Amino acid sequence: MKLNxxxxxxxxxxxxxxxxxxxxxxxxxxxxxxxxEIPAYTASGGSAQSAEAAEIEALKxxxxxxxxxxxxLAHQRDLDQQTNTDTAREQIQDLDQQVRILGRQxxxxxxxxxxxAKALPKISAGADGFSFTSxxxxxxxxxxxxxxxxxxxxxxNDNVQGDNSFxxxxxxxxxxxxxYRDFDFVFVPDFxxxxxQIFDAYVNYRYAPELQLQAGKFKSPxxxxxxxxxxxxxxxxxxLATDLVPNRDVGFALHGDLFxxxxxxxAGIFNGAPDYSGTTTNxxxxxxxxxxxxxxxxxxxxxxxxxxxxxxxxxxxxxEQDHAWTNTASTGLTPGYTTDGxxxxxxxxxxxxxxxxxxxxxxxGSYYYGPLGVFGExxxxxxxxxxxxxxxxxxxxxxxxxxxxxxLLTGEDAAPNGxxxxxxxxxxxxxxxxxxxVGRFAELDVDNHAFPNxxxxxxxxxxxxxxxxGLNWYLNRNIRVDASFSHTWFDGGTGPGATVxxxxxNVLFTRIQLGF
Amino acid sequence: MAAETGExxxxxxxxKILVPLAFSFALVAGAKEIKLLNVSYDPTRELYQDYNAAxxxxxxxxxxxxxxxxxxxxxxxxxxxxxxxxxxADVVTLALAYDIDAISQQAKLLPADWQKRLPDNSTPYxxxxxxxxxxxxxxxxxxxxxxxxxxxxxxxxxPKTSGGARWNYLAAWAYALxxxxxxxxxxxxxxxxxxxxxxxxxxxxxxxxxxxxxxEIGDVLLAWENEAHLAIKQFGVDKFDIVTPPLSILAxxxxxxxxxxxxxxxxxxxARAYLEYLYxxxxxxxxxxxxYRPRSEKAAAKYAGQFAPVKLVTxxxxxxxxxxxQKTHFADGSVFDQIFQP
Numbered sequence: 001m002k003l004n005x006x007x008x009x010x011x012x013x014x015x016x017x018x019x020x021x022x023x024x025x026x027x028x029x030x031x032x033x034x035x036x037e038i039p040a041y042t043a044s045g046g047s048a049q050s051a052e053a054a055e056i057e058a059l060k061x062x063x064x065x066x067x068x069x070x071x072x073l074a075h076q077r078d079l080d081q082q083t084n085t086d087t088a089r090e091q092i093q094d095l096d097q098q099v100r101i102l103g104r105q106x107x108x109x110x111x112x113x114x115x116x117a118k119a120l121p122k123i124s125a126g127a128d129g130f131s132f133t134s135x136x137x138x139x140x141x142x143x144x145x146x147x148x149x150x151x152x153x154x155x156x157n158d159n160v161q162g163d164n165s166f167x168x169x170x171x172x173x174x175x176x177x178x179x180y181r182d183f184d185f186v187f188v189p190d191f192x193x194x195x196x197q198i199f200d201a202y203v204n205y206r207y208a209p210e211l212q213l214q215a216g217k218f219k220s221p222x223x224x225x226x227x228x229x230x231x232x233x234x235x236x237x238x239x240l241a242t243d244l245v246p247n248r249d250v251g252f253a254l255h256g257d258l259f260x261x262x263x264x265x266x267a268g269i270f271n272g273a274p275d276y277s278g279t280t281t282n283x284x285x286x287x288x289x290x291x292x293x294x295x296x297x298x299x300x301x302x303x304x305x306x307x308x309x310x311x312x313x314x315x316x317x318x319x320e321q322d323h324a325w326t327n328t329a330s331t332g333l334t335p336g337y338t339t340d341g342x343x344x345x346x347x348x349x350x351x352x353x354x355x356x357x358x359x360x361x362x363x364x365g366s367y368y369y370g371p372l373g374v375f376g377e378x379x380x381x382x383x384x385x386x387x388x389x390x391x392x393x394x395x396x397x398x399x400x401x402x403x404x405x406x407x408l409l410t411g412e413d414a415a416p417n418g419x420x421x422x423x424x425x426x427x428x429x430x431x432x433x434x435x436x437x438v439g440r441f442a443e444l445d446v447d448n449h450a451f452p453n454x455x456x457x458x459x460x461x462x463x464x465x466x467x468x469x470g471l472n473w474y475l476n477r478n479i480r481v482d483a484s485f486s487h488t489w490f491d492g493g494t495g496p497g498a499t500v501x502x503x504x505x506n507v508l509f510t511r512i513q514l515g516f
Numbered sequence: 517m518a519a520e521t522g523e524x525x526x527x528x529x530x531x532k533i534l535v536p537l538a539f540s541f542a543l544v545a546g547a548k549e550i551k552l553l554n555v556s557y558d559p560t561r562e563l564y565q566d567y568n569a570a571x572x573x574x575x576x577x578x579x580x581x582x583x584x585x586x587x588x589x590x591x592x593x594x595x596x597x598x599x600x601x602x603x604x605a606d607v608v609t610l611a612l613a614y615d616i617d618a619i620s621q622q623a624k625l626l627p628a629d630w631q632k633r634l635p636d637n638s639t640p641y642x643x644x645x646x647x648x649x650x651x652x653x654x655x656x657x658x659x660x661x662x663x664x665x666x667x668x669x670x671x672x673x674x675p676k677t678s679g680g681a682r683w684n685y686l687a688a689w690a691y692a693l694x695x696x697x698x699x700x701x702x703x704x705x706x707x708x709x710x711x712x713x714x715x716x717x718x719x720x721x722x723x724x725x726x727x728x729x730x731x732e733i734g735d736v737l738l739a740w741e742n743e744a745h746l747a748i749k750q751f752g753v754d755k756f757d758i759v760t761p762p763l764s765i766l767a768x769x770x771x772x773x774x775x776x777x778x779x780x781x782x783x784x785x786x787a788r789a790y791l792e793y794l795y796x797x798x799x800x801x802x803x804x805x806x807x808y809r810p811r812s813e814k815a816a817a818k819y820a821g822q823f824a825p826v827k828l829v830t831x832x833x834x835x836x837x838x839x840x841x842q843k844t845h846f847a848d849g850s851v852f853d854q855i856f857q858p
Contacts, residue, residue: 097734100731101716103731104731108716108723111719136601138602181602207780210782
C-alpha cells in the first residue's frame with residue numbers, strides 16, 4: 001500500500017508541475033514529444049485549450065491505468081505474501097503434528113516395551129531363593145535350600161553318653177513350584193544325617209485360600225513346633241514335646257486359612273506315623289489309616305489391638321489304628337524318645353508293637369509381640385500296645401509339654417516364620433545383624449505302666465525334664481549362627497546297663513545355618 | 517486302669533478346649549468386609565467411581581456389611597484376556613458382549629447364556645460413537661465422509677485391543693454400507709481410506725483421548741459419547757466441540773458376574789446385587805450423569821437434553837452379531853489386518 005500511495009503522490013505531483021513545464025517549454029522552445037503537441041495549445045486560443053484539455057484527460061486516463069496496475073501489482077504482492085504466510089503456517093503446523101505424532105508413537109512404543117517385558121518370564125534371585133516365573137505367574141519354579149552344620153559337645157559324660165561331634169544336621173535342596181496357577185508342588189530330599197530321605201513330596205491344589213487339598217508326603221498337622229519350618233526353630237533340636245507327635249506322613253489333607261488368616265485348619269487321612277521319628281517312611285506297614293487334624297486361631301490378628309494381634313491358640317490331634325506284630329521298623333511305635341542331644345532315653349523292648357488305637361491330642365498356643373516370642377504345647381499320646389511274645393496288652397498314655405521363649409536384643413519383631421535383621425551384618429558399616437536370646441523348658445512323662453513289661457526300667461527313664469538356653473545370631477535373612485546349652489535329667493533308667501539315663505545330659509550346641 | 521484314666525482325662529480336655537475354640541470361631545467370624553474386583557474397560561473410570569460409592573452405601577444400609585470395590589481399567593479386549601489368564605474378577609463390565617463371550621468360551625468362568633441373566637441383554641446403559649473436534653471445528657467435520665479427506669487426521673484406538681475402537685470401526689463401516697447401498701467392497705475402501713488418516717493407534721479409548729486432548733494430535737477423535745462429554749467437562753468448552761454424525765452405532769457395553777471367581781471368593785450374592793443395582797433409579801441416574809444413555813425411561817428423559825439426535829444402527833442389523841463381526845473384521849488376518857498398514 002505504501003508503494004501505491006507513493007506512486008499516486010508522484011503522479012499528482014506531475015499534474016501540478018505540468019502547466020509550469022508548458023510555460024517553461026514555451027519560453028525555451030524545448031524540443032520533444034511534448035514540445036510537438038504544445039504548439040497546437042499555444043498556437044490558437046480555443047483549439048489550444050481544447051488540445052490541452054484532451055491531453056490532460058489522456059494523461060489522467062494514463063495515470064488511472066497506471067494506478068490500477070500498481071494497485072493490482074500491490075494486491076498481487078499482498079496475496080503472494082499471504083499465500084506464503086499461510087503455506088508456511090501450514091507447513092509449521094504439519095511439522096508440529098509430525099513431531100507430536102512421533103512423540104506419541106514413542107510413548108506408545110515405550111508402553112508396548114513395558115507390556116512386552118511384563119509378558120516375559122521373570123527370573124529373580126534374592127534372600128527368598130532363586131526362581132523363575134511365567135509372565136502370567138501361572139507357572140513358577142523356585143529353588144530354596146537348608147544347610148545346617150552343627151556341633152554337639154557333651155559334658156561330664158563319663159564316656160557313656162553321646163559323642164562329641166560335628167555333623168551335617170540338614171542338607172536339603174527344596175524344589176518348589178506352581179503349575180497351572182492353582183497347583184503347587186514341593187520336593188525336599190535330605191542329604192544330612194546318615195540316611196538320604198525324601199522329607200516332603202506333595203502336590204497342593206488351591207481352590208481358594210480357604211480350601212486347599214494336599215496330597216503326598218508332608219508334615220502331619222498335629223504339633224505346633226513340628227510344623228514350624230526347620231530353618232526357623234529356636235534351638236538346634238525341637239523340644240521333648242515333639243517326641244510325642246507325628247513327623248512326616250503320607251496321605252491327603254484338606255486345609256486352608258479363613259478370615260484373612262485369623263483362623264487356619266487342616267484335616268487329613270494318612271498312613272499313620274509313630275511318635276516323632278527322624279526317619280520317615282514312604283509306605284504303610286498295615287492297612288489301617290490315621291486321621292489327623294488341627295485348628296489354630298488368632299482371633300485378633302486383623303484387629304487394631306497391636307498387643308494381642310500375635311496371640312494364637314489351637315488344638316491338634318490324631319487318631320489311628322496300628323496292628324503290627326513284630327518289633328521291627330514297622331512296629332507302629334517310636335524307635336525311642338530322644339533327648340535334646342538326640343540320645344534315646346526311652347525305648348520299648350523287643351517284641352512290643354502297636355496293637356490297637358493310638359490317639360494324640362495337642363493343645364497349643366503362641367504369642368508374638370515386638371521382640372518377644374513365646375509358644376508352648378501340651379501333648380498326650382495314648383497308644384494300645386502289645387508285647388507279642390508274652391501276649392500282654394496295655395494302653396499307655398505318655399504326656400509331654402514345653403514352653404519356649406525368645407527375645408530379640410536388637411529390636412526386631414519376633415515371628416514364627418523367622419527373623420529379618422534390621423541391620424544385616426556388615427562390619428564395614430558397623431552393622432551386626434540381629435541377636436536373640438532363647439530359653440526353653442520341657443518335660444516328657446512315660447506312662448508308668450510301660451514298665452517293666454514293655455520297656456526296661458533299668459535302661460529307659462520314665463521321665464525326662466530339660467531346660468535349655470541359647471543365643472542366636474542372625475547375620476542376615478540367610479545366614480544364622482546359634483549356640484545353646486541344654487541340660488536334661490531323668491527319672492528312672494539308672495539300673496544295670498544304663499547309659500544315656502545314668503546321669504543328666506549336658507550338651508553344648510553350635511550351628512551355622514544357611515537358609516534361602 | 518490306665519485305659520479308663522486316659523478316657524476320662526480325654527473327655528475333660530476336649531470340653532475344656534473345644535468350648536473356647538467354638539467361641540473364638542464365632543468371634544473371628546463376626547467382622548465382615550467384602551471385596552469385589554470389577555474389571556472394566558477404559559472410559560468407565562468416572563462412572564464406577566461414582567457408582568461404587570453409591571452401591572457401598574446401599575449395601576451397608578441393607579446388610580450392614582462393608583463392600584470395597586476395586587477397579588481395573590484398560591482396553592476391553594485386553595481386560596477380557598487378563599480375566600481369561602487368571603485375573604480374578606468378581607464382575608466384568610466390558611465394552612462389548614464379544615469380550616465377555618470370550619471369557620465364557622475360553623475360560624468357562626460363566627455360562628454361555630450370561631447375557632440373559634439381566635435386563636436389556638445385561639446392558640444397563642448404552643452409548644454411541646461421536647466426533648470430538650477442536651473448538652470451532654476448523655476442518656469442518658460434519659459426517660463420516662469428512663474423515664476420509666486427505667488433510668484430516670483422525671485419532672482412534674486399536675480395534676485389536678480396544679472395544680471402543682471396534683465400535684468406531686463398525687460405525688464407520690455401517691455408514692459406508694448405508695451410503696454405498698450395502699456394497700461391502702466400497703465400504704471396505706471407505707474404511708481403508710479412513711484408517712490412512714490415522715497416524716497413531718492407542719491400545720484403549722482413554723489412551724486415544726490422551727493423544728487427541730493432551731498431546732494435541734489430530735483433527736478429530738472418534739470417541740464414546742460419554743468420553744467426548746467428559747473431555748469437554750474436564751478440559752473446558754472452549755477447547756473442543758462434539759459433532760454427532762447423522763448416523764452412528766448403538767454401543768451396548770454389557771455387565772456380568774464371573775460366576776466361578778465369585779463363588780470362589782464367596783461374593784456371588786453381592787456381585788449379583790452390585791450389577792442389579794445398576795438398573796435401580798440411583799444406578800441409572802449415575803449412568804446419565806456420566807453421559808451414558810440410561811435404559812430407564814425416567815433417567816433417559818432426565819438426561820435427554822445432553823444427547824444429540826442420531827440414527828443408530830445395531831451390530832446385529834449391520835453385521836449379523838458380534839461373533840460374525842469379530843471373525844470378519846478383527847480376528848487375526850481378517851479385514852482390519854488387511855486394510856491397516858501401520
